[in-house]
Amino acid sequence: MKFRYLLLSAFLLLQSVSLVFASVREVPLDELQPTRSQRQSTLIILKVIDEYHYKKHQLNDEMSKAILDRYLTVLDPNKNFFMQGDYDRFAVVSDRLDDDLKEARLDSAFNIFRVYRQRVDERIDLALKLLEVDYDFTINESYQFDREKSPWATDKRDLDELWRKKVKSDILSLKLKDKPLDEIRSTLEKRYAGIQRRTRQMDSDDVFQIFINSYTLSLEPHTSYMSPRVSENFDISMRLSLEGIGAVLKNENEYTVVQRTVVGGPAALSGQVNPGDRIIGVAQDAQGEMEDVVGWRLQDVVDLIRGAKGTTVRLQLLPEDEGSTGRSKLVTLVRNEIKxxxxxxxxxxxxxxxxxxxxxxxxxxxxxxxxxxxxxxxxxxxxxxxxxxxxxxxxxxxxxxxxxxxxxxxxxxxxxxxxxxxxxxxxxxxxxxxxxxxxxxxxxxxxxxxxxxxxxxxxxxxxxxxxxxxxxxxxxxxxxxxxxxxxxxxxxxxxxxxxxxxxxxxxxxxxxxxxxxxxxxxxxxxxxxxxxxxxxxxxxxxxxxxxxxxxxxxxxxxxxxxxxxxxxxxxxxxxxxVLEPYLQKHQQRVKNDPGFTYLTQVETLLKEVREQHSVSLLEKDRVVEWDLREKRRKAEKNHFLTAIGLAPEPDESDEKTNRTDPVSDKDDPVARIMLNEAAHILADYIGGQSRAAMVN
CATH class of the missing domain: 3.90.226.10 (2-enoyl-CoA Hydratase; Chain A, domain 1)
Known part of the structure; x- marks a missing residue:
């Protein structure tokens, strides 16, 4: 039988473990129990994977350890909630999750989640108290914001110190954006309380989906389970006309990140929304209040961004090259149907x-x-x-x-x-x-x-x-x-x-x-x-x-x-x-080409940002870091623009960041760098073939 598969688009990636549709009510702890349907689903999933999955594997003790580590990583990716003692306690089941799955025993997974919810409550209670502290931003200390590869906090005292620096860093980030202290505290109070509320709203289906995907994604990254509620929402999304901003989003730690923009959609046409950008705020219409969405579930952010054709949405974006603690920008988009x-x-x-x-x-x-x-x-x-x-x-x-x-x-x-x-x-x-x-x-x-x-x-x-x-x-x-x-x-x-x-x-x-x-x-x-x-x-x-x-x-x-x-x-x-002559011409041509020099500089900056895992809590150092990065980025871009005979970019302004006029790749000088060189290469080849034909 012929394989006539429609390759599923990146939209399906939103159905991964990061996408959880929780209920709208807080779920009592005693309701977080595995159900008969979930146990039945477990047995079917194992059977389907065993018979039809492309990768043959052994569900054994080694995979059991991988499943546990992935489950804890999904729940606490930045190691902000669990402590080493929790991990040691969970490790007791690390060599038996394989047997539990084979027999559809899910109690261990639910027990771990109940501890997680308790730890979230403890941390958020502390964070809300820490918001009332008057911090000194002249003290030379740093905050490690990326702890994915760090060890678990040794104890409660160690974790308390981590959260003190986290709250201080969050306050400083907003302070540097000229927010008054009362507004800063209000914004962060809503952010932290929202994390607690959304965690309490996660029900039995959510817990099961996260755990079973910790198994499926231990096989390879494209196999995942969708609960009945997620499946229903997916069907609704596929049936509806595609109206909105035209962006595929994913969840990374606390952030909603732009995975790609859809050609012809408002995000792509604006020229202001790029893959890797983090959405940290969403507001409706021209004057609507900006909602801080750091820490929100992906679907909640998607629901806030979606809307009727012709309506306006404003996004507060943290560009990829700014890292997690840099300057944000405001982008205004008019929702439209993506035809x-x-x-x-x-x-x-x-x-x-x-x-x-x-x-x-x-x-x-x-x-x-x-x-x-x-x-x-x-x-x-x-x-x-x-x-x-x-x-x-x-x-x-x-x-x-x-x-x-x-x-x-x-x-x-x-x-x-x-x-x-x-x-x-x-x-x-x-x-x-x-x-x-x-x-x-x-x-x-x-x-x-x-x-x-x-x-x-x-x-x-x-x-x-x-x-x-x-x-x-x-x-x-x-x-x-x-x-x-x-x-x-x-x-x-x-x-x-x-x-x-x-x-x-x-x-x-x-x-x-x-x-x-x-x-x-x-x-x-x-x-x-x-x-x-x-x-x-x-x-x-x-x-x-x-x-x-x-x-x-x-x-x-x-x-x-x-x-x-x-x-x-x-x-x-x-x-x-033979392509070697055209490769040599290409290399000679781009050696000092301002366009490729600029693209290489952009890559260097992104690499530096990705490799940065901590940030200074000294206010003057943070300001210097922001200014140097901005000056460097602007200087590199303007050097490229002037080298090709265009006017340099104006200073950042509301007019620039709020633009809604379409930007075509055909007319975008940065997008044309690669395309123009491809045209040169093909022209070289055509010329070479013509000369060869004349000789023959």
């Missing part, structure tokens, strides 16, 4: 760049691999399709006399496997595109269904670290066929296939509403036998701004499946030729 046509493939032409001569390069910007499956099932010849759109754009570009084409897959997180396969077929005569191997070891080969080659001219594919899944299938196939030059950064490395399994289908009688399991059940392999998993697709010409970091892509996810290789299939290479 499919806004995400559709678009074309334009690059010409007149220095060094390109009269070469005309056509660009097809492809934000996603989209397909109207319902329309296709009904035989609608006008159904929306990536391949249909790109076929039309290719013909238009050829009619306009372009010399070569770039397919821009930057920020493309994937989509339909069918479209990735058929799109590849536009550029090759015929042949295999990708191999799919399931948990049983059965191999299916997806092939180009159309023997016609729509475009046979010079081709380049531009990718970045966010190009994932279906993008990697397409780029990998083009590279294997030597059909085009792959340019840019190593891709994300998402090479596995997930499906949703309704647990109720395994129950004959009784309650069948048991939730769903998102299951990894297959892996992609290129036609050369290598996987797109983990390593991604490595470009033929890698940009100097590319960073192979454990903080990015599939490599940043715990328990990610490793790269693997199987036997290659037979295919006919197209003969791209």
């Amino acid at each position: 499919l046509e806004d995400q559709a493939a678009k074309k334009y032409i690059i010409e007149g760049l220095g060094g390109m001569g009269s070469t005309k390069i056509g660009v097809i910007d492809l934000p996603a691999f989209y397909r109207d499956f319902q329309g296709f099932s009904k035989g609608d010849e006008n159904s929306t399709s990536t391949t249909r759109d790109v076929r039309r754009l290719l013909k238009e570009l050829e009619a306009e006399g372009v010399d070569g084409v770039i397919i821009d897959l930057r920020q493309n997180g994937g989509g339909s496997l069918v479209e990735a396969t058929e799109l590849t077929g536009l550029f090759i005569p015929s042949g295999p595109v990708v191999q799919v191997k399931n948990a049983s070891g059965n191999l299916d080969i997806e092939r180009d269904p159309d023997p016609a080659q729509v475009y046979g001219g010079p081709l380049a594919v531009l990718v970045d670290r966010h190009s994932a899944s279906a993008s990697e299938i397409f780029a990998g196939a083009i590279q294997d066929y030597h059909r085009g030059i792959i340019i840019g950064e190593p891709t994300f490395g998402k090479g596995t296939v997930q499906t949703l399994v309704d647990l109720g289908r395994f129950v004959r009688y009784g309650d069948k509403n048991l939730g769903r399991l998102r299951l990894t059940m297959a892996q992609f392999f290129r036609i050369n036998g290598g996987s797109t998993q983990f390593k991604g697709v490595v470009p033929d010409i890698i940009y100097p701004s590319a960073v192979q970091s454990d903080e990015q892509g599939e490599r940043s996810l715990e328990n990610a499946l490793p790269w693997a290789q199987i036997r290659a299939v037979q295919y006919q290479s197209q003969g791209l030729g």
Whole structure:
């Protein structure tokens, strides 16, 4: 049977352990008990994973320890609540959770959660008292805000000191934003009390979902359980028209973080919301009160941001390059419906760049691999399709006399496997595109269904670290066929296939509403036998701004499946030729290029911010740190802008941070750095091929 999987979008990632839909009432401790349905779900989940999960594993004592550690990490990721004594007490069950799961005994997990809730109550009670202290910000001390890899606090006294510094740091952060002390205390009181309230609202289903996902995510990062309530909310979200700001969000510790923006949505069009930004406040309309959302559950923040088309939402953002304690900015967005046509493939032409001569390069910007499956099932010849759109754009570009084409897959997180396969077929005569191997070891080969080659001219594919899944299938196939030059950064490395399994289908009688399991059940392999998993697709010409970091892509996810290789299939290479001359020209051109110099400087700054785990509690030092970072960032950006003949950025102002006018990547000078160089590389290649043809 053919694998025709729709690759689930990053939206499904919101259904991970970080997303908990708690009840709206405080749940008494004696109600936090496992239910019969949860025990039934446990047995079914274990059976489904054992039979159908791609990764074969042993549920043994070693995995039991991993499950416990992950469970405690999910509950207390920054080690702010549990102490070493708690961990030692929990360690008694570390070698028996595997047996408990096999027999659907969930009491240990619930016992641990009840201790967690008690510790939250204790810490928040202390934090509220610490808010009344008058702190001296001339004392030279520091606060370690990232304690993920630190040991547990040794005792209550040690934890009290940690919270004293945490509260002092929180007060200082708001003080440096010119907030009066009364407002600071009110804001933090609501923040801390909100953590306590939301913890008390978590019910039995929430506890079960967190614990069972501590097991599933100990296998690999894309298998997770959705409780009945989460499943219902997911269905509602999928049925509703996509109205809002167009951003996929995730939860990291206390923060709601922008994972990516949706092409055509208000967030992306504003040019002010970027992946990695933290949302620390949300306000409605132009004058609505700003709600501090640090410490909120992800779904609560999503609900606050969502709204009717045409209404206004204001976001207080902490940019990624500011770290956890830097300066925030205000962004105003008008909610809008995100239309499919806004995400559709678009074309334009690059010409007149220095060094390109009269070469005309056509660009097809492809934000996603989209397909109207319902329309296709009904035989609608006008159904929306990536391949249909790109076929039309290719013909238009050829009619306009372009010399070569770039397919821009930057920020493309994937989509339909069918479209990735058929799109590849536009550029090759015929042949295999990708191999799919399931948990049983059965191999299916997806092939180009159309023997016609729509475009046979010079081709380049531009990718970045966010190009994932279906993008990697397409780029990998083009590279294997030597059909085009792959340019840019190593891709994300998402090479596995997930499906949703309704647990109720395994129950004959009784309650069948048991939730769903998102299951990894297959892996992609290129036609050369290598996987797109983990390593991604490595470009033929890698940009100097590319960073192979454990903080990015599939490599940043715990328990990610490793790269693997199987036997290659037979295919006919197209003969791209030797690329070394064009690589050398590229390296010479970007050596002192202001654009790539700027991108490298941005990466350096981000790396410094990511590696910072503590912050000074000395007010003057914190101010100096903020000012130096801001001056450095502005100087680097303005040096780039003036080097390319543009005016430097104005000083920060409400007009700038509140902008609602659309910003197009086509006109964004930073977004054009990578694209313009790709055009230069392809123009070099076209020139080289022309000279070779003249010699022959």
